[in-house]
Amino acid sequence: MSKKPRTAITPTREENFPEWYQQVIKSADLAENSPVRGCMTVKPYGWALWENMINIFDPWLKEYGVQNCSFPLLIPVEYLSKEAEHVEGFAKECAVVTHHRLEADPDGNGLRPAPDAKLEEPFVVRPTSETIIGEAMSRWIQSYRDLPLQLNQWASVLRWEMRTRMFLRTSEFFWHEGHNAFEDHEGATKDCLHILGLYEKFFTEVLAVDGYKGVKTEDERFPGANETYAFEMMMQDGKALQAATTHDLGTNFAKTFDIKYQSKDGGEELCHTTSWAFSTRMIGGLIMMHGDDDGMIMPPRIAPQQVVVLPVIKDDGTAGQINEYCDKLVAQLKEKGIKAKVDGRDMRTPDKMWDAIKKGIPLRVEVGGREMEAGEVTCVRRDIGRDSKQTLPLEKFLVEAQGLLDAIHDDMLANSRKFRDEHTTDVSSVADIQHFFSGDGLGFVKAPVDILKDESLEAVMKEHGLSTRNMPFEDEGRTVLIAKAY
């Protein structure tokens, strides 16, 4: 037994943040690296988290008028090449499908693509779907009556990334991609801002994280977009994470894919299109924003499991009664719409506790002979830890459980905002930026937007691996956020 409190995750965040991140994922059983280069296997607990995100966010899109659909995984290479900036942005990271049949290798080394099965027209595995959806839009839209057309798909895409990290940057990743078409610029802009607002609502009200909404600088724009809006967050190690983006594609894709409509007065007009997304990367964001040295901390409203009930069994013949008490408790919590489960596994109680801690289950409830006798439960908040341990009457707990979960959410969100604010430093010159990042400065610096015209900025950005994150709405374009980023 060591004297100082041992952390569940080794190393700690301070000792080695990237390694800590990997260990949290492993300890929480969220995902693992797969045998496929750069691709992860999302394990049941991690997928449950993603499913919850889908289940909560998807109805919001439908409410707004977006319809779900599914487009092919494979995109003709020719499509990608049509939009000049778009190709340039994605061509370097595309996996290409060139054959449609395998055959035994004559040299005896398993299988090889059959030379006579070479495709006339190769495909790329979609890195994003603007092009193939654009092609469909050109046929689906004829009249102003067909607008707006609002489409979304939940899908995975593939980008052949050089350096990968689970959730944050994997070759294959899961996301939703929305693609909307409007009559004019105003419609497209409103759409971008509306979706960005939905993202903000989702992040703050469900994931308990906050950041900065804003406009991307020109060099950080999506390839093929006229304007990119982004939600930027600050991680605990001082690096920023782009959590979601919406793109005003102007008429760029409309021109290349011939997306036109007849207006009321009979004229032929180009559509204004948008695209927008958030991805499983957000799970990485949750880990790096909320996690501590004991592992994951699940925001209650997205947690696959909100309450774990641990029966504390002693060898005194009361096991059956305690289990019954726990089952009843879980049933009552479920009636209140709380995701609760008894951990009835054949394991030692302390091991179950640590397991629940590492998985980040928001509320842990312990029930032993003492509680059962007294008609009580003991509960502990994951975000605070043992200091929050309290024993209260069962009835009272049932009434207060939802409130406890909400309180955890509120505190986590407040912490996230506090962290963001404490890691945003106002600067006024390139020298300030140099000074900030040369010292132990961590986080965003916020500079007057004119600084982008300063020629000495580029060298400083390069030296410290910085990029512009966005020009936050709150300052109406007068400032720009700069940080290291994932």
Next chain:
RNA sequence: CGGAGUGUAGCGCAGCCUGGUAGCGCAACUGCUUUGGGAGCAGUGGGUCGCGGGUUCAAAUCCUGCCACUCCGACCA
């Protein structure tokens, strides 16, 4: 694609220089004592040593060809 490195039990590694019965830690399994913030003891199971060729009485070890992956650079939701 440049530079470096690694492939040996589920995971992490030692053994290789100097060929000679395949080893350690963790995990798993069994038993007993335990169980309210990471238990102890005893025992058990598990590996064609990345793949192919060569040298040798004998290859994880030496030679050779191939493959895969990791890290560092340019790219990135």
